[in-house]
Amino acid sequence: MIDHFGINCVHWEESKSFYDKVLGVLGYTRQMDFEAAIGYGADGHPSFWIGDASVGDVSGPNREMHLAFVAKDAESVQAFYRTALALGAEPLHEPRMWPEYHDNYYGAFVRDPEGNNVEAVFHGGGPDVSGPPV
Known part of the structure; x- marks a missing residue:
């Protein structure tokens, strides 16, 4: 049912480091990196994404x-x-x-x-x- 999903991160640099490490110990790595968005997963399929909340159109308190x-x-x-x-x-x-x-x-x-x-x-x-x- 779910192919992939993404969240936005206000603390971008800290979040990249956090997810690199915690997902790394589970066997997941960066599968795609567009600088303002990074997709984590395995075997070429990014199933979890983080995005830099400071990039793009932010409408309201949460993107x-x-x-x-x-x-x-x-x-x-x-x-x-x-x-x-x-x-x-x-x-x-x-x-x-x-x-x-x-x-x-x-x-x-x-x-x-x-x-x-x-x-x-x-x-x-x-x-x-x-x-x-x-």
Whole structure:
């Protein structure tokens, strides 16, 4: 169900050191590092992210949390996005390929009613170009 999630850290340098060490003893390492966001996990799959809370749009006392749900296929990512928008969710990123994450990463992002960044992701690539539009 849960593919990955992320939290934001006010004490960025201290948090990086903390998670490097405590997750390291559990066998997890940095899988991706975008300077303002670091993904920890194993075998090339970052499943826990920390983000620098001082970077980006901060609205309110706490910055949004990020939560990504596993989708069974690209069509499910599209259905997630359409359903969320029909329910009044704010669109963040329509369904598309995200090659900066990996070659077959297909995801869509919305803001939930509480202001969190919620995603559906399929790791098997996008829809067939002859398939139905988003």
